[in-house]
Amino acid sequence: MSKRTIVAMPGDGIGKTVLNEAIRVFDAAGFEADYVEGDIGWEFWCKEGNPLPQRTIDLLEKHKIGLFGAITSKPKDEAFEELAPELKDKGLVYSSPIVGLRQHFGLDICLRPCRTYKGNPLNFIRRGPGGTIEEPEVDVAIFRQNTEGLYGGVEWSNPPDQVYDALLTHPKFAKNFGGTPKEEISVSTRIFTKKATERILRAAFEHAGKYGYKSVTVCEKPNVIRETSGMMYKMAQQIQKADFPEIELWNTNIDAQMMWLTKNPENYGVIVAGNMFGDIVSDGFAGLIGGLGFACSAQYNPDTGVGVFEPTHGSAPKYAGYKISIVNPIAMIESACMMLDFIDEQKIAKKIRKAVAEVIAEGNVRTYDMAKMPGREDVVEKGAASTQQMTDAIIEKL
Numbered sequence: 001m002s003k004r005t006i007v008a009m010p011g012d013g014i015g016k017t018v019l020n021e022a023i024r025v026f027d028a029a030g031f032e033a034d035y036v037e038g039d040i041g042w043e044f045w046c047k048e049g050n051p052l053p054q055r056t057i058d059l060l061e062k063h064k065i066g067l068f069g070a071i072t073s074k075p076k077d078e079a080f081e082e083l084a085p086e087l088k089d090k091g092l093v094y095s096s097p098i099v100g101l102r103q104h105f106g107l108d109i110c111l112r113p114c115r116t117y118k119g120n121p122l123n124f125i126r127r128g129p130g131g132t133i134e135e136p137e138v139d140v141a142i143f144r145q146n147t148e149g150l151y152g153g154v155e156w157s158n159p160p161d162q163v164y165d166a167l168l169t170h171p172k173f174a175k176n177f178g179g180t181p182k183e184e185i186s187v188s189t190r191i192f193t194k195k196a197t198e199r200i201l202r203a204a205f206e207h208a209g210k211y212g213y214k215s216v217t218v219c220e221k222p223n224v225i226r227e228t229s230g231m232m233y234k235m236a237q238q239i240q241k242a243d244f245p246e247i248e249l250w251n252t253n254i255d256a257q258m259m260w261l262t263k264n265p266e267n268y269g270v271i272v273a274g275n276m277f278g279d280i281v282s283d284g285f286a287g288l289i290g291g292l293g294f295a296c297s298a299q300y301n302p303d304t305g306v307g308v309f310e311p312t313h314g315s316a317p318k319y320a321g322y323k324i325s326i327v328n329p330i331a332m333i334e335s336a337c338m339m340l341d342f343i344d345e346q347k348i349a350k351k352i353r354k355a356v357a358e359v360i361a362e363g364n365v366r367t368y369d370m371a372k373m374p375g376r377e378d379v380v381e382k383g384a385a386s387t388q389q390m391t392d393a394i395i396e397k398l
């Protein structure tokens with residue numbers, strides 16, 4: 001078989017560090033690939049006025065599979081301030097390159113699995129009967145619609161007349177908002193399309209079927225957000241009945257789900273939600289299995305086969321400058337394993353996950369977050385593993 005070419009997009013800060021570690025693990029695990037570097041992030045905004053240069057889009061167009069580290073985003077004023085002087089009068093506006101990638105390639109399926117590793121000192125524990133301590137084993141796969149909903153960008157402050165007038169055509173809306181001048185109104189919409197909703201629901205059910213999860217939970221708020229959440233749940237009922245009768249369909253409200261997180265997280269299998277609630281519920285579950293050092297994700301378009309795999313964490317600029325890197329590479333390594341699953345290299349992914357599990361279970365090598373130390377530069381001197389040492393330990397197991 002010909003060698004794969006992977007577009008490696010390190011981005012900014014610790015994104016560069018952890019991506020490199022994932023490639024070291026791939027090499028050690030015998031995954032043969034060529035890596036081409038895709039420019040993305042703050043550096044390219046400052047130098048070129050574009051954090052997602054066309055050449056990076058072209059690379060992904062060609063090779064389809066990308067590993068992504070993390071990027072830095074800054075508020076509007078700072079973004080302008082740091083732009084190269086010759087670009088300052090060009091009217092450029094910063095926008096997140098990762099959102100740009102999602103939109104350009106229609107990466108509408110976002111999968112964020114959260115699985116407990118035995119022996120991880122960051123695992124959630126709770127009280128059981130008779131003063132016992134329970135450590136529930138979490139194994140959920142969260143499917144988040146990645147391109148529309150509340151993050152779809154359809155929003156206005158001081159909305160244009162057409163929007164304001166349309167709002168006031170409805171008597172109830174006119175009653176609630178008609179007394180407020182439009183300069184005092186901000187609107188952020190939540191648009192769900194049937195097509196995208198069906199795609200995320202089917203992806204969730206198919207995943208449940210493929211990996212043996214017994215239930216799919218729609219986590220929205222259909223009792224209040226009746227149209228969009230309501231549509232999603234109704235479509236889930238139809239899809240389940242027609243094509244996945246062996247899988248149970250559950251329905252939770254996002255607010256209650258966040259409360260149940262600490263009560264019975266082990267009961268959930270696949271969870272599916274719109275963009276915003278998917279973001280929230282996946283962070284919630286990630287907190288139970290170790291937080292940002294462990295939270296991985298995949299985003300892909302099943303039709304084109306384009307996929308980008310990235311840890312959930314950002315560029316952690318504070319840590320990026322440390323002489324010895326202290327951040328946990330596992331979130332990136334896990335994301336890279338999701339890439340392997342996606343391109344049908346499950347065997348190598350399994351081998352890497354086993355090595356990670358062994359290192360965590362043994363407990364001899366722990367990055368600062370696992371060792372529960374404050375993230376200072378001297379943690380390695382004090383006994384925490386550096387980023388490289390953690391990777392080395394995983395490689396040794398391989």
Ligand code: NAI
Pocket residue numbers: 069070071072073074098292293311312313314315316317318326327328329331369375
């Ligand atoms: P962050 O995720 O970069 O860092 C928050 C804190 O989480 C860090 O200070 C550190 O304590 C911890 N942390 C993060 N990654 C870790 C790891 N691998 N191991 C151990 N601990 C880890 O989020 P923050 O500070 O809110 O944002 C920093 C920059 O990253 C911002 O410019 C933000 O816009 C960007 N960002 C980018 C994302 C992306 O590329 N997808 C996602 C989130 C934030």
Ligand code: MG
Pocket residue numbers: 279283
């Ligand atoms: Mg988030």
